[in-house]
Amino acid sequence: MDLAVDEDSTQLVFATGGSLRARAVVLALGQPRSGSGWLPHPVSSPRIISDPWHPAALDAVPPESDVLLVGTGLTMADIALTLTRPGRVVHAVSRHGLVPQRHVRQPPPTIPPPPYGECADLPALRRMVLRHAAVCRRVHGDWRPAIDGLRSSTSLLWQRLSPDDRRRFLAEDLRRWEVHRHRVPPGTADALAAACTEGRVSITSGRLTQATPTPGGFHIRLADGRSLHVGAVVNCTGAPRSVHDSTDPFIRALLRSGAARPGPLGLGLDTAPDGRLVTRDGHPPAPFWTLGALRLGNLSETTAIPEIRVQATGIATSVLSMAAAHAGDGAGAGVGGVLSST
Structure with a gap:
């Protein structure tokens, strides 16, 4: 074009x-x-699945093999439950290994944040959010109304931060915010927890450093020295930013x-x-x-x-x-x- x-x-x-x-x-x-930026090096194979939402993308996953998912967010939860089956382990790794928190079945009303006029920098913003969540948990028994109450103010709070504070937020706070802000339905959370307990899904912190093609799929090396043999690698890191x-x-x-x-x-x-x-x-x-x-x-x-x-x-x-x-x-x-x- x-x-x-x-x-x-x-x-x-x-x-x-x-x-x-x-x-x-x-x-x-x-x-x-998604492109290929989530991979540590170029790999040409139909079993490298960059877009798991593309129609029939998961058909490339061999039926009897283990699978590696890169990313542990909302996409991972859906793809892991889609691919899990007896005799297969779905391995999911991400830099922090954090998974989304669960929604509650009957969500309480949101609680608006206190005045945030003093939140001119990232440390002040962190204190406000943590204090707001702690108060909501103490008074209402749940932190979720506090996080949901910030929704209408998030963009304004972001715009108040300096470029350096925004960079620090992306590097240090974004993942913790995402797992509390973007949650999974209770049924999905229960199913994922059961799959983990049964050993059909493994979620850990880790970073992919090498994916070497083999006749049956890939030999995987992680930054901490672990190795895996999987039939396919699926991108669950979300859209490129x-x-x-x-x-x-x-x-x-x-x-x-x-x-x-x-x-x-x-x-x-x-x-x-x-x-x-x-x-x-x-x-x-x-x-x-x-x-x-x-x-x-x-x-x-x-x-x-x-x-x-x-x-x-x-x-x-x-x-x-x-x-x-x-x-x-x-x-x-x-x-x-x-x-x-x-």
């Missing part, structure tokens, strides 16, 4: 040879596709043209508050908006339906205002548009 951009419209040229001129383009691309790792031809064309630039810390694309892409320095504004995972760097929490609904409303307001301005200039009220999605 290629594009020619000016401030009022863009010409999209597709790989099929067709083209489309539009005054507004909304990128609704969903989660970025850095836009620099994107393999999407449209995203690459946007960055190449200057119509977009990476978001803070290279996460997603940089956006204005209404979701409009921020262009590279020296380039005029371009008629592109986005929502969801591509706003990760600016908003941090940006993949759930409640957040995306608010973003969609802001984009619609901005695009309609632009259309009205064009109509007032005598340029016509119609706004050509394309909703690009995977």
Whole structure:
């Protein structure tokens, strides 16, 4: 895909040879596709499964072999339970070895956080969150209402942090936050716990350093010296966070043209508050908006339906205002548009 951009419209040229001129383009691309960055070195094999959600992807797993899952989050829980069976061990490893906490069957009401005006840096933010969770646990018997009560404030708290504090959060706090914020249903948690107790699933901390193809699959080496023999390796690390790792031809064309630039810390694309892409320095504004995972760097929490609904409303307001301005200039009220999605 290629594009020619000016401030009022863009010409999209597709790989099929067709083209489309539009005054507004909304990128609704969903989660970025995984590449091979989760592997320590290139490995060419149909039994290296980078996208476990692709139709029939798990058909490449040999029926009688053990399996290695890289990552121990929500994807791991689903894939492990899909692949587990008598006589097979599903090994799951991640840097921390942490698994998502469970939802409760009857969730209590959320508890809003205390005023966070003093949370101007990461240490203060950590103290506030831990204190809020401790109070909720003491008063209500559960920490979950405290974490859920932070949901509407997460993006604002992220934006208050300095770039250095954001880097520290990603390196030191992100995984602990994720396992408490993004939880598994009780039934899934029970099934996974039973599979672990029965030895059908093994979840540990570890880092993959070598995957050597063998006639039956792979010889695996982990950083702590452990070795495994498995029939397949499945990526359960989730979507890539850095836009620099994107393999999407449209995203690459946007960055190449200057119509977009990476978001803070290279996460997603940089956006204005209404979701409009921020262009590279020296380039005029371009008629592109986005929502969801591509706003990760600016908003941090940006993949759930409640957040995306608010973003969609802001984009619609901005695009309609632009259309009205064009109509007032005598340029016509119609706004050509394309909703690009995977």
